[in-house]
Amino acid sequence: MIVIDMRGRRKYKWVMGVVVFAIMFGMFLFPGQVWGGNYLVSKVVKTVKLLPIYQVDVPEKKIAISFDATWGAEYTPKILDILDEHQVKTTFFLVNIWLDKYPDVAKMISERGHEIGMHSTSHPHFTQLSEAQMEKELKDNYQMIESITGQKPVLFRPPYGDYNNNVIKTVDRLGFKTIQWSVDSLDWKDLSSQEIQNRVLSRIDPGDIVLFHNAGKYTHDALDPLLTKLEEQGYKVVPISELLLEGDYYIDFNGIQRKK
Numbered sequence: 001m002i003v004i005d006m007r008g009r010r011k012y013k014w015v016m017g018v019v020v021f022a023i024m025f026g027m028f029l030f031p032g033q034v035w036g037g038n039y040l041v042s043k044v045v046k047t048v049k050l051l052p053i054y055q056v057d058v059p060e061k062k063i064a065i066s067f068d069a070t071w072g073a074e075y076t077p078k079i080l081d082i083l084d085e086h087q088v089k090t091t092f093f094l095v096n097i098w099l100d101k102y103p104d105v106a107k108m109i110s111e112r113g114h115e116i117g118m119h120s121t122s123h124p125h126f127t128q129l130s131e132a133q134m135e136k137e138l139k140d141n142y143q144m145i146e147s148i149t150g151q152k153p154v155l156f157r158p159p160y161g162d163y164n165n166n167v168i169k170t171v172d173r174l175g176f177k178t179i180q181w182s183v184d185s186l187d188w189k190d191l192s193s194q195e196i197q198n199r200v201l202s203r204i205d206p207g208d209i210v211l212f213h214n215a216g217k218y219t220h221d222a223l224d225p226l227l228t229k230l231e232e233q234g235y236k237v238v239p240i241s242e243l244l245l246e247g248d249y250y251i252d253f254n255g256i257q258r259k260k
Helices: 006-029 037-047 076-085 103-111 131-149 165-173 193-203 219-232
Strands: 062-069 091-094 115-118 209-213 236-238 249-251 256-259
Touching: 076 103, 076 219, 091 103, 103 115, 103 131, 115 131, 131 165, 193 219, 209 219
Parallel strands: 062 091, 062 209, 062 236, 091 115
Antiparallel strands: 249 256
């Protein structure tokens, strides 16, 4: 004969009701908190965010300078001359809509010894594309860069710095590395030469990746004195690929690439 204790059952239901109410009330008051159990798991899963490389953890005073090329080429020969004068090699991220207009300038950049990275075909917001669309943007960009410059790019900078987990996963799957920047010169806002220098020098640290644009109005004016001051401070400027760590590494929650 089985005896069911209805009082204990009612007590159990009452206790569970209180617990459920407390959890739901706490989630309402503190939506950013993690309360435990399955909710902890779901919160962790939801907050995992893949990151590109913003900066590199290096022991020496070494940085990378990069130029995005999406419009214009008027100042590019002058920029290349200045880089030659300082015996500096950098990374240029090229987009197909720019390559279509300035293939000879792209060849010049490569022939002068600078690294070429991908910057997409049509400069869209990648977070608004399907995986198939992203793949086409990357493959078409890769093919045009290779056909014009002979380089086989391995680095990709998302247009507008726009990315999410799906973007990072797609780029990784195709064998490329997603690169952002840790210091923005804001040259695209037409800051003066001195303002660009002050902005970069006040923020620079070993392992930084600096963002410029080849068509920035005052970028070429700022570049020579800026490189001189960086040299005086003991910094070495290299292409991004030479700054990156090889072997086992991870990217921390600040986007810094570190050795495992």
